[in-house]
Amino acid sequence: MVEVHLWSGLRSLTGGRQVVEVEAKTTGELLRELVRAHPQLQAPIDAGVSIAIDGRVIASGLTEPIPPGAEIYLMQRLRGG
Amino acid sequence: MALDDRKSDFNFVGTRPDRPDGLDKVTGRAKFGADVSAPGMLHGAILRSPHAHARIVRINTAKAEAHQDVKAVITRADFSDKPEFRPGLEGEFWNVLENVMAGEKALYDGHAVAAVAATSALAARDALKLIEVEYEVLPHVTDVDKAMAPDAPVIREGAADYSVPEGMHPNVVRYHESGHGDVEAGFAEADLIVEDSFVTEATHQGYIEPHACMGSLGADGRGELWCTTQGHWYAQKYCAALVGIETAQLRVTASEIGGGFGGKTTVFIEPVALALSRKANRPVKVVMSRSEVFRATGPTASASMDIKIGMKKDGTITAAEGIFRLQGGAFPGAPGDMTAMCAFAPYNLTNVRQVGYDVMANRPKQAAYRAPGAPMGAFAVESVLDELCNQLGLDPVEVRLKNAAYEGTKANYGPTYPRIGLVETLEAAKAHPHYAAPLKPGQGRGISCGFWFNHGGETSVSLALSEDGSAQVMVGTPDIGGSRASMALMAAEVLGIPYENIRVTIADTATLGYNDVSHGSRVTYASGLATIKAARHAIERLCERAAAKWGIPVDAVKWENGCAVPSGPNAGDFDPMPLADITADMGATGGPISGHFEATPEGAGVSFGTHIVDAEVDPETGKTSIIRYTVIQDAGKAIHPDYVEGQYQGGAVQGIGWALNEEYIYGEDGRLQNSIFLDYRIPVASDLPMIDTVIVEVPNPGHPFGVRGVGETGIVPPLAAIANAVSNAAGVRMRQLPMTPPRILAALKDNG
Numbered sequence: 001m002v003e004v005h006l007w008s009g010l011r012s013l014t015g016g017r018q019v020v021e022v023e024a025k026t027t028g029e030l031l032r033e034l035v036r037a038h039p040q041l042q043a044p045i046d047a048g049v050s051i052a053i054d055g056r057v058i059a060s061g062l063t064e065p066i067p068p069g070a071e072i073y074l075m076q077r078l079r080g081g
Numbered sequence: 082m083a084l085d086d087r088k089s090d091f092n093f094v095g096t097r098p099d100r101p102d103g104l105d106k107v108t109g110r111a112k113f114g115a116d117v118s119a120p121g122m123l124h125g126a127i128l129r130s131p132h133a134h135a136r137i138v139r140i141n142t143a144k145a146e147a148h149q150d151v152k153a154v155i156t157r158a159d160f161s162d163k164p165e166f167r168p169g170l171e172g173e174f175w176n177v178l179e180n181v182m183a184g185e186k187a188l189y190d191g192h193a194v195a196a197v198a199a200t201s202a203l204a205a206r207d208a209l210k211l212i213e214v215e216y217e218v219l220p221h222v223t224d225v226d227k228a229m230a231p232d233a234p235v236i237r238e239g240a241a242d243y244s245v246p247e248g249m250h251p252n253v254v255r256y257h258e259s260g261h262g263d264v265e266a267g268f269a270e271a272d273l274i275v276e277d278s279f280v281t282e283a284t285h286q287g288y289i290e291p292h293a294c295m296g297s298l299g300a301d302g303r304g305e306l307w308c309t310t311q312g313h314w315y316a317q318k319y320c321a322a323l324v325g326i327e328t329a330q331l332r333v334t335a336s337e338i339g340g341g342f343g344g345k346t347t348v349f350i351e352p353v354a355l356a357l358s359r360k361a362n363r364p365v366k367v368v369m370s371r372s373e374v375f376r377a378t379g380p381t382a383s384a385s386m387d388i389k390i391g392m393k394k395d396g397t398i399t400a401a402e403g404i405f406r407l408q409g410g411a412f413p414g415a416p417g418d419m420t421a422m423c424a425f426a427p428y429n430l431t432n433v434r435q436v437g438y439d440v441m442a443n444r445p446k447q448a449a450y451r452a453p454g455a456p457m458g459a460f461a462v463e464s465v466l467d468e469l470c471n472q473l474g475l476d477p478v479e480v481r482l483k484n485a486a487y488e489g490t491k492a493n494y495g496p497t498y499p500r501i502g503l504v505e506t507l508e509a510a511k512a513h514p515h516y517a518a519p520l521k522p523g524q525g526r527g528i529s530c531g532f533w534f535n536h537g538g539e540t541s542v543s544l545a546l547s548e549d550g551s552a553q554v555m556v557g558t559p560d561i562g563g564s565r566a567s568m569a570l571m572a573a574e575v576l577g578i579p580y581e582n583i584r585v586t587i588a589d590t591a592t593l594g595y596n597d598v599s600h601g602s603r604v605t606y607a608s609g610l611a612t613i614k615a616a617r618h619a620i621e622r623l624c625e626r627a628a629a630k631w632g633i634p635v636d637a638v639k640w641e642n643g644c645a646v647p648s649g650p651n652a653g654d655f656d657p658m659p660l661a662d663i664t665a666d667m668g669a670t671g672g673p674i675s676g677h678f679e680a681t682p683e684g685a686g687v688s689f690g691t692h693i694v695d696a697e698v699d700p701e702t703g704k705t706s707i708i709r710y711t712v713i714q715d716a717g718k719a720i721h722p723d724y725v726e727g728q729y730q731g732g733a734v735q736g737i738g739w740a741l742n743e744e745y746i747y748g749e750d751g752r753l754q755n756s757i758f759l760d761y762r763i764p765v766a767s768d769l770p771m772i773d774t775v776i777v778e779v780p781n782p783g784h785p786f787g788v789r790g791v792g793e794t795g796i797v798p799p800l801a802a803i804a805n806a807v808s809n810a811a812g813v814r815m816r817q818l819p820m821t822p823p824r825i826l827a828a829l830k831d832n833g
Contacts, residue, residue: 009258043243052496073495
């Protein structure tokens, strides 16, 4: 199981939980499993999220491997100028 | 073959060769957006709403259409709300379409409502006067705080997304909240708490080249577009959707670009030129006036912010809280979330909470402007930090060092930082002669740190070798900051051939795979990484050819200093084989040799900077002079240091304008009052000191040479650093940007 840390604004979509656990080996699986466990997360994920794996920000890739025990944070998708 | 994954000693990278576009630009040979024409070309002009908010009751184009010089008139009906092959535009496609040409309502002063193509630019402008538009003027709002108030006019019902809490005004369309720890407990531990509010106005990127394009679209659904843009694949995708053709049928070529800074990451006039062309069946050129650029392209968001920070007497921050309200025009997209995530990012905080709002108002749709959202937040947070240092009698660099984030710090936005370079920039600031230099009476010094994420994005690069051993590199990221020079240096480094033997071209959408926009400080990082990988790919081919010539296995050949060489004594005794010896007969030894790379690199490292500013305030006139300015920033690895320093200096200069003079001024009628450079004052050379720079290099683990983006971080600290310098010089805290002479005089008067 992977512990996924959400930003606090998402707590209202996960029954108040800011850390949720899912089974995932890649970033794509992680997003899919997040929605399966918490269907209301579909909206923020559709709006665009990035995933930080041990501090490395994966902007959009769905195929990045998630090592066992990695620190995982869901972040809002970054935009630049 | 042996290829090191990480390099630390370089032959070409880090040198300062001549820029490849220099001669073209100083001789006028470079072709910008407005520099093309075609046989039979028409000129387009756009009719814009004079109202900040109005229902479009009726548009009568008959008189304009009847004019002998007019070949086409278009309104929203000529765009693709429901193209046949798509179920209809939605999301950002719809927002961009609505911005490109108003539908039921004009949403801001300058919003396009119709367009004309005529045989001359003058005839097109004159013909606009023949279009009759009946408006029902609606109440408007342009201020962010007023737009959130319960009685504010609603700009668009139902624009808010999932994130907005119940009970907020419909103009609040996105909400962000993040942080960690217990801020109330943290404030309870503080010896001093400073709580204050700040506002910044919208500013424009101020690129010298106005938007310009030439579009040609036939009844067969095939088109060509030439335009000044930071991303021609984006332009291709959006234009195709908006005029209802398939993406691949539109070929887009990026012109030379006269500045973008984030403002050319979307489309404004390009779909209009294509729609006019389709109707007139002739190429159409559209060139914006400066006034149109101000009124109808994308300035920054304006901001209203509340900051509360608690500190112990020794300078330790115990808790920090920020509320950031950003107004981004009549569409969703103001980067309140980015402001919130970046504002406290330089610091190692146990207790932090940040809230961001995206708010709509009757202004043009905001666009990115270097680190969008970050400079405003830094202004507010770093001003409060400065105030805490002043009240506690602490050194502002020491306090920032004491609280600085480093590798292993839990970032305010969540994850643990990998290797980062903030502490190195602060140490360099402390050691810099500027920081120890004495100040004269009337002068003040300001310090600020700044943070930006940086980005990777979809990237394709092709590299082709010529028979004479020279190389051409095709990249898809328009060169907005010297990237052709950087790409050539990185290719030279890998191939081992001179910089001068490499030509880098910005390929059009028909000749290279997809590329994300030149934004997010991604180009030197991502296109650079792709160039390195494409060059390595070509080297694999070169080593194969050398191995075949020598009759040894390919893994017994390695690449060194531009030559194939045997990898060791057991590989055989052969003289090094230079690249040009292999390419000379490549057609007969297996065919042309090229290298390619296509990927979405996901290792853009975040970056930090620290700025030191001295300002002098004239108490009689309120005029501020910037006396001395030093930029210190982590580049990871500076590929071409001249360009890196140029980015640092440019960020400081644009920040000086934002801090002291630049602002969108709206009248009570909701109309922009200062839409030309005479009234919207950007800094000129005589306003500026020499901007000193220090390049710190803490390599990014996510790039083969250690590159971090440098284009955006440089504009994050200036607003705060200058505000702190001015506040310290004037002896009064400045809470509103720009700090114009009248505002400074008013602050001095209020301070007694």
